[in-house]
Amino acid sequence: MKSLHVEGTGWLYRVSPRLKLLTLMGFSIALFLTRDLLLLGCAVVLAAAILRETRLPFQDIGLRLRPVMLTIFLVAAFSYLLLPTHATVNLLRLTALALLATAVTITVSISQFMNEITLAAAPLERLGLVKAADIGLAVGLVVRFVPEIVNRYHAVRDAHRARGLPVRMATIIVPLVIMTLKDADAIADAIDARGFRGQS
Numbered sequence: 001m002k003s004l005h006v007e008g009t010g011w012l013y014r015v016s017p018r019l020k021l022l023t024l025m026g027f028s029i030a031l032f033l034t035r036d037l038l039l040l041g042c043a044v045v046l047a048a049a050i051l052r053e054t055r056l057p058f059q060d061i062g063l064r065l066r067p068v069m070l071t072i073f074l075v076a077a078f079s080y081l082l083l084p085t086h087a088t089v090n091l092l093r094l095t096a097l098a099l100l101a102t103a104v105t106i107t108v109s110i111s112q113f114m115n116e117i118t119l120a121a122a123p124l125e126r127l128g129l130v131k132a133a134d135i136g137l138a139v140g141l142v143v144r145f146v147p148e149i150v151n152r153y154h155a156v157r158d159a160h161r162a163r164g165l166p167v168r169m170a171t172i173i174v175p176l177v178i179m180t181l182k183d184a185d186a187i188a189d190a191i192d193a194r195g196f197r198g199q200s
Contacts, residue, residue: 011053021116027096030043050103152176160172
């Protein structure tokens with residue numbers, strides 16, 4: 001499966017994964033504590049500058065941002081129609097968050113991300129509520145599956161177009177779900193065979 005993470009050597013890669021995830025959490029909280037357009041605009045510029053430090057070509061960054069930015073623009077368009085006074089604030093907030101989150105996902109590997117989630121869930125395991133390793137594994141798989149599902153959607157869509165069939169969600173969703181479930185079964189079998197999940 002394709003990961004959002006890209007190997008690199010810049011300073012952003014040398015920053016502790018924990019610090020990056022905590023910074024992202026603090027940054028997102030700060031974004032939703034202010035409605036000042038100047039501050040939010042500065043946050044967008046700052047997040048864009050940090051994302052540029054991944055040193056990926058603009059085309060690669062654009063490919064990673066395109067799905068989420070399309071969603072953000074759709075949300076903003078509806079906001080301008082329904083709540084125009086909040087639309088610009090929401091657009092700036094979500095854009096800044098998307099830019100910084102993309103920088104984090106590019107520079108933090110799935111294994112590093114899983115390790116941090118497992119560590120964060122350790123107190124819950126001591127209380128007997130969850131298996132910390134299972135939580136880390138589950139979250140890591142979700143993150144890893146997102147780009148794979150997008151790729152499969154594009155493959156099914158292109159196959160429909162190649163056959164001259166209309167591209168409708170009703171006709172795409174069934175093969176997409178079937179392929180995703182098959183992958184999920186294969187991954188679950190591999191996880192069980194290797195004993196990755198915690199034993200009850």
